[in-house]
Amino acid sequence: MSATTAIHDEHRDDFGAKMGMWLFLFTELLLFGGLFLVYTIYRFLNPEDFAHGGHELNLFVGTVNTVVLLTSSMTVAVSISAIQKGNKKLALSMLWVTIAAALVFMVNKYFEWGHKFEIGLYPGGDLFATLPPAERLFFLLYYFMTGLHGLHVIIGAILILFVIREINKGIIQHDNFAFHENAGLYWHLVDLIWIYLFPLMYLIH
């Protein structure tokens, strides 16, 4: 049993911390799972309206964001490997690239949403009111799901800023990187959810 029993006098338990993070990620997946379920059912019931709604989205911006987010997931992974090998400088620069990617993603999102608001394609807007009910559902789910995802991008970026601070303070090091790994796991979750959101919203016609 020694492998599964932590040493009690030491307060640090990296394995436990990581386990807690994975459990938390499960809950996040289930949170989005409820939305994916609702999306699936309404798409099944109203395939045409949903397809029409999908056409309205800006495929170019969506694709750019996908590339940006996937790249940022890689940079986070690189930064973890770097800190494990003691390369603090590389780790920090990779994390800053990740933050930059998060910024690019959110700015793109801002323009994408901003454009829709301009043409009245939002709950309460003029164009929105003319749409058939099922297409309104599509856009509500679009705003709800990508909005919740965007919130996660912001939270993830804040987490990474904390990681950067702790690396600068010398707390996160080559032999103490549980928080760094956990923040990385969270960032991968943000990525993973987008990988499903992107085709569901932008690609399926």
Add this chain to the structure above:
Amino acid sequence: MSESITSVQHQSFYNVRPGFINWITSTDHKRIGLLYFYSISIFFFVGVVLGVLMRLELLNPGKDIMEAQTYNGIFTLHGVIMIFLFIIPGVPAVFGNFVMPLIIGAKDVSFPRINLLSWYLYVIGALFALSTLVFGDGIPDTGWTFYAPYSVKTGTNVTLAVLAAFILGFSSILTGLNFIVTIHRLRAPGMTWFKMPLFAWSLYATAWIQLLATPVIGITLLMIVAERTLGIGLFDPALGGDPILYQHLFWIYSHPAVYIMVLPAMGVVSEIIPVFSRRRIYGYKAIAFSSLAIAFVGYFVWGHHMFTSGMSGPARIIFSILTFLVAIPSGVKIFNWVATLYKGSITINPPMLYILAFIFQFMIGGLTGLVLGALATDVHVHDTYFVVAHFHYVMFGGTGFAFFGALHYWFPKIWGRMVNQKKATIAFYFMFVGFNTLYFPLFIAGMAGMPRRYYDYLPQFHNYNIISTVGSWILFVGFLFMIYNLLQSARNGEKASGNPYRALSLEWQTDSPPTVENFDKIPVVTEGPYEYKD
């Protein structure tokens, strides 16, 4: 470890860093357990008073003490408070927090700060829920299930109540997450999975349900908020939504949630029975696995809440069969507890009385649950007082009584003093008689067709309601007397030794109340917690 900690190690956790601010910023699992206990008790009392008022209103047909709309608000708030503020966090947040780290021989939970955060979330959620009484356009009147489309359309304060449930859900998730990691990582050396006390097993199973079911209700409730604030038809059929989808999503969480409510209580029963029967628990592994089985099968039975909502025939039959399957692990537990009592050297004292009442009442509640799980009979008794009686037998007669049993059982450990046995026994009998007088007639009224949640009823149900309301008075008197006795005992009771019951589990192998770090030396476990040899 710093020297200051070492020097205070032998003191009771009450004496080190006293004062209100130090309590509400403490990450000690014992203090957080007590913070939960005091806050939960307040809300429970509010819920009880609302329940007594409802019963008073139903004493006679027509108006007695309140208007119909007030009644709708009160039964909704009674449900929200009792479900989200008392029975879901009750046993795990109070006794799970206080006892679980002790019982597995740990100094604290894995994430003490997250533990404190979960209490803050609980308090914020509770204040949201209670604020619906004061602010806005009236108390929510949807029932605790917030069924759409009514919850989307009603002018009352549903948004606040729904947000409250959302926040409380997060509190519950964090507690579950903490317990899973704690049980995996912090068991005392030598405590293998099958030497772990059954209370910890039941919390473990519960924690998985909290973790995997709660996010679904969280997002569903957010959708209700979005629908109310943005005016879009996610669930409103007039705008293209599907109200049945809301019911599915709601019960995907809320059915597993009834196992969040009852499993920890079953863990309490499994702790108390062997101690006062002086016997090894019968079928340890069967009880441990039945907790996991209940948690697992419990995910797949939500449809039985919707037999009359218009699901397809095959779906209803499958949900009905699965519902019957859940009864098996529950039955396994009941048989094992009774087999433990068999030829035991039984001490009848207040904790044991509450636990025996649990078995009696939970069996009535469980068996009537099968009446509701069977398709044909459910269609007859659906949405009648039969459901109300069943639910209260399981939740109050089961979990509620186990909560009181746990309170009396761990009282010496928590407050360091013994409970006055005689007064506690009198209070118990009042509550037992009152409870059964209150809820048993409702089974018959429901069978006869009295619909639930109605403000008024037909004259032929009058007698049942008179008996029931009188029962609520007896129960309330017993409840007040129990509180009085516990308060008295906490102040003037006889000082308790570390292990007044000669129990074998680890929480009794330290001082009462425990020292700051629980154990002077982390115990090494060599045999199971129920190896009674006398």
